Amino acid sequence: MTSQPWTAPVAPGAVDATVRLPGSKSMTNRALILAALADGPSTLAAPLRSRDTELMAGALRALGAGVAEDGAGWRVVPGELRGPASVDVGLAGTVMRFLPPVAALAAGDVAIDGDPYARRRPMGPIIAALRALGTGVDDEGRGALPFTVRGRGAVEGGVVTIDASGSSQLISGLLLAAPRFAKGVEVRHEGPPVPSAPHLEMTVRMLREAGAAVETGHDVWRVAPGPVAGRTWDIEPDLSNAAQFLAAALVTGGRVTVPGWPPDTTQPGDALRGLLARMGADVEASGGALTVRGTGAFRGLDADLHEVGELTPVLAALCALADGPSRLTGIAHLRGHETDRLAALVTELNGLGGDVRELPDGLEIRPRPLHGGTFRTYDDHRMVMAGAVLGLAVDGVQVENPATVGKTLPDFTTMWAAMLAAPAARRG
Structure with a gap:
């Protein structure tokens, strides 16, 4: 889906807002x-109700599971997994990496494809792993989408x-389906x-919460x-989607x-607390909330973001x-994300x-003085969010x-406008 360009609004003053985030994409799809x-x-x-999670729900329905509305949530009723089925993974890494091992448990063929750029994302390791575990995969030698999983109704395991250096999702996908494999799995x-x-x-935590027996060691997971177990999953707010809102406190x-x-979480977004503090923010966790305050001046960042x-x-x-230079390292794997994020950021930031x-x-x-212009996003939700942060000051x-942004945060531009309107409303 495409839309008209959006003029990222300049902040009218210092923001003073409370932003309630929808659920975590990563937790929802797991x-x-x-x-x-x-x-x-x-x-x-x-x-989270977004393109990525709706794609996962649709894929599971296609394989025979019942996924139905339950108020603001979902009720999932397991069903017999079967093909033939066709699955659209969009550009969702969690769907394209988590779904194939589940498809291997189905009785029948499952054809898997996605958006054009999805065909360039690393899939060879998961295809090779499924073959090693006894499941046929027809990819015509591409090691990438599209491909067909020849499900037999069971996986020996x-x-x-x-080699999961391209994405941790390659391991997670195998682990999530492994309790249903006859021998489990050792990755x-x-x-x-x-x-x-x-x-x-x-x-690992969610598998254990569902009753699975999991052991971990150095570069090995069993x-x-x-x-x-069927259970109620309470999905945490998506902390990575807090990044741009919290960044607004520093910029303005x-x-x-x-x-x-959450006081105890496995979400990567929790690292924002330390990273923003290193840039000069005042960060306070209290009463089940996180508050970030800025002065309008903030330092560069030297950080390994692996x-x-x-x-x-x-x-x-x-x-x-x-106010100073930055060096962000440990992120070569971002070249295989929704787009080549390193190349995209260099091109678009330099273009401004x-x-x-x-x-x-x-x-x-x-840092250099920036100017207005087109900020291309390459069908990447995080690039839209980056452009919004730049627009606060440019x-x-x-x-x-x-x-x-519908991939993970469909209401982003509305939420952004509400955050920026808050100080104006208070001044009035």
Whole structure:
């Protein structure tokens, strides 16, 4: 879906807002998978309703699970998994990596495809892993979408070695379905370090909460065969989607509070507390909420973002507005995300007058006065959010295709406008 360019609004003053975030995409899609494989019905309370999660729900329905509205949540009733079926994964990494091992459990063929750029995202390791575990996959030698999983109604399971340096989702996808494999699974990683470790911790924690037996070691994960319990999943707010709102506090010298911030979480977005504090923000967690205050002046950032790469676009935008240089490293894997995020950020920030250089594993950013212009987003929701942060301080930033935020935060532009309207309302 495309939309007309959006003029990112300049902040009228210091923001003073409370922003309530919808549920975590990562938790919602993991809960949907576990619920579809459970031994009884499950309820998802306060899930994210977005393109990525609707694609997951639709994929599971196509395989035979019941996913129905339940007030503001979803009720999932497991069903016999079967083909033939066709699944659209869009551009959702969680769907394209989590769904194939589930499809291997179906009786019949499952054809999997997605958006054009999805065909360039790393899928070879999951295809090879399924073959090693005894499942046929017809990809015509591409190692990428589209492909067909030749489901036999069961997966033997066992030990498999993969290179998951491109995405932790490659491991999570195997682990989430593993309780239903006859022998469970032992996944061994060989290669450069796996990125986004908090997401793997989330997978392990949620599996255990559903009753699965999971053991972890250095670059090895074991899930024993056994039942997955139907249960109620309380989905946390999506902390990564807090990044741009909290960044607004620094850029405008204001205050933003996010209620419902969990005191103990595996979400990568929780790292925002420390990262923004290093840039000069006053960060306070109190009463189940996180509040960030800024002065309008903030430092650059030298940080390894290997475990929290999804925060990079917004942090890079913030760094482009900072008082000093920044160096963001450990994020070479972002070249295989919704777009090549490193190349996209260099091109678009420099297109507005910035000074950004691509490193082998990251970005070097030197602040310069920026000017308005088109900020292309490459069908990447995080790029829209980065453009919004720039627009707070730079007049005339035209953000291309803002509708792409529907991937994880469909109401983003409305929420953004409400945040910016808050100080004006108080002044009135």
